[in-house]
Amino acid sequence: MTDLETPAATPPRTGALRRAAPALLGYAGVRALGLITLFLWSAANGKSAHTLLTARWDSLWYTRVASFGYGWQVRLPNGDVHSNLAFFPLLPWLERLVAALSPLSYADAGLLVGTLASLAAAWGIFAVADHVYGRRAGVCAALVWAVLPVGIVQSMAYSESLFTALAAWSLYTVLTGRWVTAGLLASLAGLTRPVGAAVVAALWVAAITSFVRERSTPSARGASRWRRALGMLLAPLGAAGYVLWVGHRTGRGPLGYLDIQGQWGNGFDGGYAFARFVGAKFTSFPSALAGVGLIAGVALVIWLYVSCVRQGQPLPLLVYSGIVTALALCASGYFGSKPRLLLPAFPLLLPLAVALARLRTARSAAVLGAVAAASAVYGAFWLNGSGPP
Template sequence: MNDPASTAAPGRTSPRPAVRAALRRAAPALAVYAAIRLLGLAVLAIWSTANGKDWHTLLTARWDSLWYTRVAEQGYGYTVQLANGDVHSNLAFFPLLPWLERGLSAISPLSAADAGMVVAWLTSLAAAWALYATGERLHSPRAGVALAALWAALPVGIVQSMAYSESLFTALAAWAGYSVLTGRWVAAGVLASLAGLTRPVGAAVVAAVWITAAVTLWRERADGAGLRAALRERHRGLIPGVVLAPLGFCGYFLWVAVRQGSLTGYLDVQAGWHNGFDGGIAFGSFLWHLLSGPAFPAGLGLLIGVALVIWLYVRGVRQGQPLPLVVYGGIVLLLALTAKGYFGSKPRLMMPAYPLLLPLAVGLARWRPVRSWAVVGAVAVGSAVYGAFWLNGSGPP
């Protein structure tokens, strides 16, 4: 397993030429990503029109996007009490996306909802760039392109174009992971902190930074190297990066705790939504209910899907994925599978777990281009059709 900090480039000068060169290399991946997502939007528009619905409304003004918009426009403090007594508070939604919506709408003609969609579109491209850079660094340029394409063509890839926080979070998490791989610890800490202000699963990014830093220092000590010299010469910025990483997540968690008057304030808010983590008991019961009843085919499909993502994770570990990707992908997968509410949201919750796609991307990169692009094209069409069907139906809760 590679030492993520060993490849840091000492004495870097102006980063602009390097950034431009990296963007030129990533251009094919960004073009493929944009083409797949535009296909999804086109199919959504056609399907929605035929169904008497507005594709724009589906992307900006339903489900979580409404809650984010309300936070952007009115701040925190809004709650809804359901007939069964449940209390849904907008404190459940982390603040970075609403802050960006508010800021962008303040300096442009866009509404907060439209600003959220623009943020999603731009940050999804940023995420695709990070995925390409990761695949290129670990394997090859073709693997980087394939990784970005596969992420775009996920069955629930349409969420990447919605006024949701998944695209923003994935961009921050993927660039944080890349920063760790290249020894840019301060950048990794800042990005991890921002990811922690975006979604609760930002804790996975913090864990990836912390655990990789701990292993890096342990290896230096095991090799008999002086820790002070290592931090000064080979791992500059590691300690500040480690300190910065949890500030966003912990800051919001503590702010909600103070506001609610309880150290478990955020967990209490999530409980009002019937969210939280129970080790997978509720999800296992849900799956068993499907398998033991008339919905057996759906339960079998869900079981196969869960087995597939677990296999992809194990496959990635066996292929020698670097530690930060193993930690991050594993925690995202674990949290998604052990969440006890909104079972239909699990594919969306796993969407930021991009390391799971690396084994598939590596496999595609080894095929002949005609064959690999035929597979990507077929998957992209399937994703576009499924996304339009899904969003015109029950959609993401």
């Protein structure tokens, strides 16, 4: 039987890297293609690819947290205040640590952390898909994640790669029953991005389901239950700790972080503002094409999630990707960020990975290669243009 037909049990630690090697090498190749294309495109336009990767948009906010700590803010001409308290602390902490241990600047430390985290994320995505659907699907899953149109963000000094790595490995340890490790990783994910709540929810749902199924299990399983309960306890500590600290620092209580996000124009309105944004595109013919594209993109995301359900994905993956998708699509601000915010929702890609894994190797490689080339060109064009908001 093929790897796709026989998902592997947890591989021995000594063989885990060897098993993941094709996925990691392929992932590194795709990212190298994207970076080479970016550097050539930027040079032709008189721009610095290094600056685009390390010192633009959110990466500036992270390096300022690493440099000066929290408390820095910008007052816009319209009176809005953007505070760096909106940015969770794990990435700037790591930037500060790497800079302290090396000659790198905070910005370059962020780039190094992002690069290593992207490899860890690719490995975690491979591990999850390999565990559920087999090695070929695992390799394809890592590569599909690499060739996403906004995949260049994985190579930036941003927190998406770090968060995806922590989320993927937390979900993998949930699937393999290592609850304390899963809780620790979920707590770190909660220190990285607000959407860390999705990892916590996935762990809690999986743990509660296990408790319900084991109500009649003999008390000899007590030690396992205690580890599961400890994992549940650890999981929300990161996110809850930071949110409560922000509330204390601002003097606004537990809702202080939501006030900070509100000042940035972020919130959760069930998708109302996004629907109005899409609807406004149909006021003229040229922009109507963009509106059609947005509707098609949302429909694709929903179709992928439905495919995940029909595919019978494990419940933790469905809970995690469902929450990440809902938070990305239903946020009230920064509509151009939605593709980037969906990057961590890697379980949505598993139906595509399984379909590719069923093709002959040459055919799947040709498909992924063509998409990788298109993604590299788009990433270079995007960062040299509007880029991440």
